[in-house]
Amino acid sequence: MDILSFAAATGGTxxxxxxxxxxxxxIVFVHEYGHYIVARWSGIHAEAFSLGFGPVLVKWHDKRGTQWQIAALPLGGFVRFKGDAGPGSDKDDAAIAEMSETERRxxxxxxxxxxxxAxxxxxxxxxxLMSIIVFAGIFMVIGVARDAPIIDEMRPVPSAIANELQPGDRVISAAGVATPDLETLMFGDFGTDAEVTYAIDRGGDRLMVTGPNPRLPVIDTVQPGAPADAAGLRRGDVISAIDGTPIGSFAQLQETVAASGAQGASVDLTVWRxxxxxxxxxxxxxxxxxxGDGWEQRPLIGIAAQSFFDPATDTPGPLRALWMGMNQTWSIVTMSLDGVWHIVTGAISSCNLQGPIGIAELSGAAAQQGLGDFIWLIAVLSTAIGLVNLFPIPVLDGxxxxxxxxxxxxGRxxxxxVYQLLTALGLAAILTLMVFAVSNDLFCP
Incomplete structure (x- = not known):
């Protein structure tokens, strides 16, 4: 490995x-702060608030006598309340018995x-709550696509494809297919030609122009560890041919990959970059x-597509943005529960369960794609951690x-x-699950 390759690999790590x-x-700070602030409002005293475990690196005390600290192992955190025997909030019966009534409260x-x-x-x-607010903030910053099929900005496309479209054009039809709304333009079937004819409205004039297929396979995201990632594909790449055959749409790419992958064969992608x-x-x-209502296995290369253009957007107001943030958070909850159920029932592979290594890879990939993607991932993970903590397993909040x-x-x-037995079983279950998830990170393809 030369020094440049080593630097690139080390930098990525x-x-x-x-x-x-x-x-x-x-995410941990927000979670633990929720415990802390509601306890404080409820008259419960927090003796320590720790971000991380292990040896304390930095600590300070506030006016209420709470010790705030940052510890050496940034793999979680805890709030230790008055009367707790340790970070797990197990009560110290001996210490509590010696307290006055006011102290016990x-x-x-x-x-x-x-x-x-509470x-x-x-x-x-x-x-x-954090997820809802972050999602709402993102929607207010980047805007929400209008229903109307209006082009805002365009990305570079291969020079072999003519592109007469301009920002501000309203697309009436593409490849002879009417586009009454943005959804049709983004997800409709416009054939497999890389270049199609558009009917557009430009400043009140109806024109016929040539442009890229609306479903041109432009890469948006690359899944960490996927075949596309290993091959060096990256965001913004345009896939123009597969095994030497020109392709004009993402649907065509999916069909060809599925046919080749089902036979275990490799594919050659021509990429414009x-x-x-x-x-x-x-x-x-x-x-x-x-x-549909279930899951299925398909050969994939690990990419998600984007359009060659950005649609015109509107900026939602705070209330609408919060409502959209709630819907996004709820969608993540329902999809997560559905995925867990299908793993438990064996409908899908248990390799879909990721551990800390897999989550770290996702975090690194999102950070390299941009601040917006990284913040979005934090909101997604915050929802996931909130949901997992509600599972009815002793040692978890649920x-x-x-x-x-x-x-x-x-009444008692x-x-x-019973409490001690169930807690021990819960701890064993969590540790077993963690070992299983880490083994997935290490050994699943």
Missing amino acids: LITIAAFVVALSI ATLAAAPLWART TVAAGPAFNF DGAAETVTLTPRMQDIPA GHLVFYGYEALR PPPPR
């Missing part, structure tokens, strides 16, 4: 690690049921993807909420032996 640490730290263990429930639920709630064409060879990989539900129904907490 450092970006991946840094992006993962930044993303996880932000400031502990998590002896606080009213409503205060404990404090525990606040962590995941703040993760969801920076004004020049080059050929890359890769072998599609079978992956589980959503299909497990504590189940215990509190039992206490609300029976679960017996100590």
